[in-house]
Amino acid sequence: MNPAVEPIAVVGPEEMATPLQDQGVTCIEVDWRPPRALDALKAFRMTPGLEAHRVAANQQAIDRVVRSRCRVIDVRSAGDVVPGLERGTLLHAGPPIDWMSASGPLQGALIGAVMLEGWALDRDGAARMLARGEIELAPCHERDAVGPMAGIISPSMPVMVVENVTFGNRSYSTLNEGLGKVLRYGANDDSVLAHLRWLCEAAAPLLGEALRHAEGIDLTAIIAQALHMGDELHNRNKAATSLFTRQIAGDVCQATETLGRDADEAAALFQYLAATDVFFLNLAMAACKACMDAAAGIPGSSLVTAMARNGTEFGIWLSGLSRSWFTAPAPAVEGLFFPGYGPEDANPDLGDSAITETAGLGAFALAAAPAIVEFVGGSVDLGRRTTEEMAELTLARHPTYQIPALGFVGVPVGIDAALVCRTGIAPVLDTGIAHKKAGIGQIGAGIVRVPIEPFEQAFEALAEMASAGTTG
Amino acid sequence: MNPAVEPIAVVGPEEMATPLQDQGVTCIEVDWRPPRALDALKAFRMTPGLEAHRVAANQQAIDRVVRSRCRVIDVRSAGDVVPGLERGTLLHAGPPIDWMSASGPLQGALIGAVMLEGWALDRDGAARMLARGEIELAPCHERDAVGPMAGIISPSMPVMVVENVTFGNRSYSTLNEGLGKVLRYGANDDSVLAHLRWLCEAAAPLLGEALRHAEGIDLTAIIAQALHMGDELHNRNKAATSLFTRQIAGDVCQATETLGRDADEAAALFQYLAATDVFFLNLAMAACKACMDAAAGIPGSSLVTAMARNGTEFGIWLSGLSRSWFTAPAPAVEGLFFPGYGPEDANPDLGDSAITETAGLGAFALAAAPAIVEFVGGSVDLGRRTTEEMAELTLARHPTYQIPALGFVGVPVGIDAALVCRTGIAPVLDTGIAHKKAGIGQIGAGIVRVPIEPFEQAFEALAEMASAGTTG
Numbered sequence: 001m002n003p004a005v006e007p008i009a010v011v012g013p014e015e016m017a018t019p020l021q022d023q024g025v026t027c028i029e030v031d032w033r034p035p036r037a038l039d040a041l042k043a044f045r046m047t048p049g050l051e052a053h054r055v056a057a058n059q060q061a062i063d064r065v066v067r068s069r070c071r072v073i074d075v076r077s078a079g080d081v082v083p084g085l086e087r088g089t090l091l092h093a094g095p096p097i098d099w100m101s102a103s104g105p106l107q108g109a110l111i112g113a114v115m116l117e118g119w120a121l122d123r124d125g126a127a128r129m130l131a132r133g134e135i136e137l138a139p140c141h142e143r144d145a146v147g148p149m150a151g152i153i154s155p156s157m158p159v160m161v162v163e164n165v166t167f168g169n170r171s172y173s174t175l176n177e178g179l180g181k182v183l184r185y186g187a188n189d190d191s192v193l194a195h196l197r198w199l200c201e202a203a204a205p206l207l208g209e210a211l212r213h214a215e216g217i218d219l220t221a222i223i224a225q226a227l228h229m230g231d232e233l234h235n236r237n238k239a240a241t242s243l244f245t246r247q248i249a250g251d252v253c254q255a256t257e258t259l260g261r262d263a264d265e266a267a268a269l270f271q272y273l274a275a276t277d278v279f280f281l282n283l284a285m286a287a288c289k290a291c292m293d294a295a296a297g298i299p300g301s302s303l304v305t306a307m308a309r310n311g312t313e314f315g316i317w318l319s320g321l322s323r324s325w326f327t328a329p330a331p332a333v334e335g336l337f338f339p340g341y342g343p344e345d346a347n348p349d350l351g352d353s354a355i356t357e358t359a360g361l362g363a364f365a366l367a368a369a370p371a372i373v374e375f376v377g378g379s380v381d382l383g384r385r386t387t388e389e390m391a392e393l394t395l396a397r398h399p400t401y402q403i404p405a406l407g408f409v410g411v412p413v414g415i416d417a418a419l420v421c422r423t424g425i426a427p428v429l430d431t432g433i434a435h436k437k438a439g440i441g442q443i444g445a446g447i448v449r450v451p452i453e454p455f456e457q458a459f460e461a462l463a464e465m466a467s468a469g470t471t472g
Numbered sequence: 473m474n475p476a477v478e479p480i481a482v483v484g485p486e487e488m489a490t491p492l493q494d495q496g497v498t499c500i501e502v503d504w505r506p507p508r509a510l511d512a513l514k515a516f517r518m519t520p521g522l523e524a525h526r527v528a529a530n531q532q533a534i535d536r537v538v539r540s541r542c543r544v545i546d547v548r549s550a551g552d553v554v555p556g557l558e559r560g561t562l563l564h565a566g567p568p569i570d571w572m573s574a575s576g577p578l579q580g581a582l583i584g585a586v587m588l589e590g591w592a593l594d595r596d597g598a599a600r601m602l603a604r605g606e607i608e609l610a611p612c613h614e615r616d617a618v619g620p621m622a623g624i625i626s627p628s629m630p631v632m633v634v635e636n637v638t639f640g641n642r643s644y645s646t647l648n649e650g651l652g653k654v655l656r657y658g659a660n661d662d663s664v665l666a667h668l669r670w671l672c673e674a675a676a677p678l679l680g681e682a683l684r685h686a687e688g689i690d691l692t693a694i695i696a697q698a699l700h701m702g703d704e705l706h707n708r709n710k711a712a713t714s715l716f717t718r719q720i721a722g723d724v725c726q727a728t729e730t731l732g733r734d735a736d737e738a739a740a741l742f743q744y745l746a747a748t749d750v751f752f753l754n755l756a757m758a759a760c761k762a763c764m765d766a767a768a769g770i771p772g773s774s775l776v777t778a779m780a781r782n783g784t785e786f787g788i789w790l791s792g793l794s795r796s797w798f799t800a801p802a803p804a805v806e807g808l809f810f811p812g813y814g815p816e817d818a819n820p821d822l823g824d825s826a827i828t829e830t831a832g833l834g835a836f837a838l839a840a841a842p843a844i845v846e847f848v849g850g851s852v853d854l855g856r857r858t859t860e861e862m863a864e865l866t867l868a869r870h871p872t873y874q875i876p877a878l879g880f881v882g883v884p885v886g887i888d889a890a891l892v893c894r895t896g897i898a899p900v901l902d903t904g905i906a907h908k909k910a911g912i913g914q915i916g917a918g919i920v921r922v923p924i925e926p927f928e929q930a931f932e933a934l935a936e937m938a939s940a941g942t943t944g
């Protein structure tokens with residue numbers, strides 16, 4: 001200690017403090033980093049009108065998000081309703097990817113989908129078709145759709161049709177397969193295909209008829225209630241699935257009669273709903289997608305309208321840049337592994353389910369779901385801290401989606417890429433962990449902080465476009 | 473201020489401090505009252521072995537409560553299964569009462585039940601029969617049953633049969649009528665009777681067959697889950713009702729076929745379950761009753777095994793005194809009133825639903841249900857404070873019923889009358905508020921602190937019996 005010298009604040013690498021400390025100077029090390037995308041932030045601040053225009057665009061965008069009310073209105077074959085999903089095309093989660101770059105679970109799921117469609121005679125043949133590029137691959141997100149984990153949608157798969165009643169746009173998501181051996185984690189054996197066929201031939205027609213009989217079910221209302229009931233609508237959907245089932249049950253009975261099905265078929269549908277806590281995840285995702293798509297394409301807005309992972313890359317969209325992807329390698333997931341598995345078995349992060357966080361749910365609503373925090377290895381307090389940290393990145397508190405444990409404050413909603421750059425804080429996601437080899441399935445669950453680079457790149461691109469617009 | 477004198481602690485009425493304060497003495501007023509039933513507390517402390525015996529008896533009693541697992545296994549006519557419910561007998565909530573002492577809603581409900589059974593031609597005739605004592609009235613609690621609000625059970629009403637699987641005893645409760653104009657709030661017009669007949673003829677047979685097909689439903693498991701989902705199982709049962717419906721739905725379809733009913737009847741049952749958030753209350757009550765009855769009749773135990781109100785009186789049972797009632801006038805309820813109503817319209821507290829608090833749910837689990845705290849006019853913090861305060865009166869933290877918001881600590885369970893006397897703290901209940909006139913129905917909801925005198929009297933009786941046992 002050198003009492004003659006006042007303590008000195010040190011900003012930067014810790015090595016900077018060492019020589020001072022050697023001289024007995026008290027150092028207060030400050031954890032501060034310069035903002036990301038500094039030039040882009042400056043461009044907005046320095047150019048007259050630019051920042052005001054961005055703020056106004058964001059206001060318009062977030063206003064569209066929180067005003068959106070979504071209903072699920074039907075179940076249809078994907079090929080009949082998803083835009084541009086022809087024979088020979090498969091949709092997948094995350095940003096665009098080709099066969100060679102696809103991870104194990106994504107490859108496994110693609111092979112399963114080719115088999116389901118009958119485009120190949122066996123799995124090797126399916127793999128060869130995919131390797132030769134004979135199957136067109138496209139992101140779900142580019143076709144108004146979302147899928148959890150591998151997120152494969154093939155033309156004959158049933159999709160739930162969700163309508164954003166406020167703005168008229170629609171979104172699509174498959175029926176959740178449940179837990180165990182499932183296509184979305186890359187499994188593709190005959191039992192997986194048989195279950196997919198049951199969903200297609202038995203569950204989907206009944207559920208579709210029930211939804212038409214009910215004239216749709218209000219998803220916004222169910223999500224709002226489920227947040228009061230311990231769900232964050234990503235890793236935990238038990239309340240939402242229960243509320244949905246209870247609300248549709250009478251219509252399922254009517255549909256059974258209308259379609260001339262027998263009681264066993266209705267019972268099987270209910271048993272599937274009872275066994276599948278995660279059923280509502282796909283509806284939550286589709287509702288979030290329909291909300292965020294309504295806020296896409298607003299010139300100048302730095303609102304993030306999609307975050308998605310294909311198991312190899314993580315990518316985002318900004319409202320002001322429509323459907324341009326900005327990507328970085330998909331991150332590893334921290335979490336709890338099922339017995340017998342560890343981090344070395346884990347595939348990098350995978351799935352479109354990050355659309356829930358994009359719309360203020362999932363990890364952004366983690367304070368609402370203490371049970372899930374324990375499941376992913378944290379404490380109740382981690383939930384509160386995560387929700388509060390995410391509020392630093394977002395444009396609003398959702399007026400309809402509230403968290404009782406925080407005194408009914410709204411979830412933080414609407415990630416602003418500028419706030420991500422300014423704070424240096426990357427968004428956090430809840431997620432399942434897939435084995436890196438196809439077919440093994442889920443091996444854990446956890447939370448993951450996404451890479452910050454895509455937000456930086458996207459915001460820089462927005463700044464460039466905005467500056468060009470002003471000067472050009 | 474008299475700086476020469478040290479501050480003085482003043483215990484007792486505030487008038488004691490005034491003369492001291494007039495002389496400039498700083499007074500620290502201490503809110504302390506002498507324990508209730510002081511002689512009884514002393515009797516236990518002073519007589520060798522007596523307190524140890526009481527503690528051991530309580531340990532045995534609470535052990536039976538928390539080890540109890542309950543299932544609902546059937547729906548049957550009350551007259552066929554409830555012990556001693558013959559033609560000409562009606563069961564009611566709370567301690568014993570006669571027609572003249574019964575409050576408006578209880579009288580209204582009794583008249584409705586006589587009409588439902590066809591024992592009188594019209595309501596005036598029914599009232600005359602009741603006034604002449606031609607109908608035997610008995611507390612539900614004395615026949616292994618419980619009923620919310622007026623709690624009327626007549627022989628032809630269907631009751632759900634709940635089994636305490638651990639100890640073999642059974643309990644019974646009616647199907648909840650839902651909200652609006654209902655018998656349990658004293659309404660008895662033709663629409664009320666028609667709905668009761670629908671419950672009896674359409675809902676009960678289907679639900680009973682479904683429960684038999686399912687081989688029962690585990691209520692302990694549903695209650696444990698619902699506490700993670702914002703229910704406290706008294707004023708809020710939305711999660712539990714949703715979980716129950718989702719679990720039984722497939723069996724209802726099978727039952728519809730087995731009984732040769734048509735799809736409309738199943739649909740009507742599901743519509744009733746979807747519209748009746750409070751459906752599970754009666755199951756929660758029956759489960760709590762089956763747990764507490766398993767702990768009744770343990771010599772020397774000061775565990776409270778029942779708290780119940782008949783709209784005129786509040787009464788309790790102690791384990792060590794079997795089915796002896798200790799009563800005081802039923803309290804008024806503090807809470808929020810529906811528009812157009814106020815405290816002057818309210819009936820004193822009513823119903824067997826306080827069995828939920830007796831078993832650690834309801835207000836004892838208020839920290840689990842922030843949404844209900846707001847509904848009854850409090851803040852989220854009131855829930856936590858109430859749960860913590862009730863822990864001062866209870867023998868254990870429930871190992872299965874946990875509260876996520878409190879870091880998954882168990883609900884405080886098992887009121888010890890000795891702790892009530894020692895602390896001077898009376899238990900708190902969640903409750904609905906009935907209009908004091910028959911037939912108007914629910915006019916609000918709130919929380920209520922029950923009178924402390926019955927705990928004092930019961931504990932004194934227990935001490936007397938224990939002392940007699942030692943000296944005799």
